[in-house]
Amino acid sequence: MQLFGCGENSSGYLGEPRSCMRRSVNEPHICQHNNEGENSPYCPLWVLKPREITNPSQSVRVLSCENGSTFLDVDGHLKHLGLNPLKEHQLTEMTKVWSPSSITGAVPLADGFAFLSRDGSLLTVRDSNGMHTIQGKPIQHIATRRVDLHNPNLISGAVAIVLKQDPQTVLSFDSWQPMCSFLKTPAPNYHPIHTATFSSPIVKLTSKFAALTEEGEVFIWGEKLPQQPPTPSDEDEEFEDAWFEFSFTNKPIKKWPSRAPELLDYNPRKQPLPPIQELSTGGCNNTAVSRSGQLFVWGYRSNTWPDIEDANAVNSTELKEATIPSGSGEARLQIKNAAAGQKHVVALAVDGSLWSVGDGIYGQLGIGLKQFGLCTEDGVIDMLENETDEEFAVDWQRMDTEALEGRECESVFAEGAHTLIITR
Structure with a gap:
């Protein structure tokens, strides 16, 4: 197996070399890599097409790819791709406790990550208190909601787990500590805030609180309720001073304003889909591939900025199939695998071709430099409303696979503004 990727x-x-950040398509890019704009209006280091990330001789397994991070098992070594990756010594110490081959997943915490092992235990790696193992009731699947910097005392946002002893039931908690108490104590003080039992075992659980069952059903929950607990003010001198030191010297904040967990709708909603074999949830969109090779995309439509034409509205009572033309009449391609990033979607067809749609300013579409002229009438770009959407593909684009020549695509992953491709 070999890993390829494109994007920010x-x-x-x-991998190296690192590129400049691309912020807008409205002005020529000037940087040291293009001789201050003399050689081209672009940075030559932008990864606009898939390129090698690992060597052909290496064995690669994707442990997790969502929430701004990707964890890989590369030849028995744990590798972390992300904006703020774990330090090398943290990865080394962690693999002394657990072999990467025993890790089945990873979820983000406010100041670190939690890893799930095959035996159902958890290992947390946090900046504030180092490494800790959590054992008790064995876990089959775990997911945490988006965690931000402002609730570290909660350690995570809401948490959903599936226990090995009951693979048909999802247990939801509003934060991390109640979940730990439930796992570790025979008679816990805390109980799930919601319990949902499905008709067949759960085979996948995502950070967007979406579950795929053995029967191919998809359920989603976790929307924020209109009424939320009051937010404490950050405007006190002590906290402002601590925040300043954290921002400029990375000094940890010892005392944060006390915050209550968000109130969510924990009641799962079944999605109107045929039996599904592959599920991916991203920032704006979700994807599902049916057992017969149909592709479905649904998510949040802006109605102001360009939208993916094949994307259904998130609360649609009927989800229409996405169509990638096969090039022969009205026939459409059968899809093997698909994945959703922050604002883009990638798909691997049964015939081995790769396709992408959505935002591509950072190269995550893998189609090179291509502008679509979508922003406003007469090609005039509205800087305030559509700063980046000149690089937005509303319909499917065939990805550039020159670097993959001679290799067979096995699966695709997407996260943030990145696309990853596993080949053999």
């Missing part, structure tokens, strides 16, 4: 690389997510 100013942080080195896709």
Whole structure:
């Protein structure tokens, strides 16, 4: 197996050399890499087409690819791709406790990550208190909602777990500590805030709180309720001073304003889909591939900025199939695998071709430099409303696979402004 990728690389997510950050298509890009704009209006280091991330001789397994991070098992070594990756010594210490081959997934915490092992235990790696193992009731699947910097005392946002002893039931908690108490104590003080039992075992659980069952059903929950607990003010002198030191010297904040967990709708809603074999949830869109090779895309439509034409509205009572033309009459391609990033979607067809749609300013569409002229009438770009959407594909684009020549695509992953491709 070999890993290829394209997209934003100013942080080195896709390896060296790092590129400049691309912020807008409205002005020529000037940087040291293009001789201050003399050689071209672009940075030659932008990863606009798939390129090698690992060597052909290496064995690669994707452990997790969502929430701004990707964890890989590369030849038995744990590798972290992300904007703020774990330090090398943290990865080394962690693999002394757990072999990467025993890790089945990873979820983000406010100041670190939690890893799930095959035996159902958790290992947390956090900036504030180092490494800890959490054992008790064995876990089959775990997901955490988006965690931001402002609730570190909660350690995570809401948490959903599926226990090995009951693979048909999802247990939801509003934060991390109640979940830990439930796992570790025979008679816990805390209980799930919601329990949902499905008709067949759960085979996948995502950070967007979406579950795929063995029967191919898809359920989604976790929308924020209109009424939320009051937010404490950050405007006190002590906290402002601490925030200043954190921002400029990375000094940890010892005391944060006390915040209550967000109130969510924990009641799962079944999606109107045929039996599904592959599920991916991203920032704006979600994808599902049916057992017969149909592709479905649904998510949040802006109605102001360009939208993916094949994307259904998130609360649609009927989801229409996405259509990637096969090039022969009205026939459409059968899809093997698909993935959703922050604002883009990628798909691998059964015939081995790769397709992408959505935002592509950072190269995540893998189609090179291509502008679509979508922003306003007469090609005039509205800087305030559509700063980046000149690079937005509303319909499917065939990806550039020159670097993959001679290799067979096995699966695709997407996260943030990145696309990853596993080949053999």
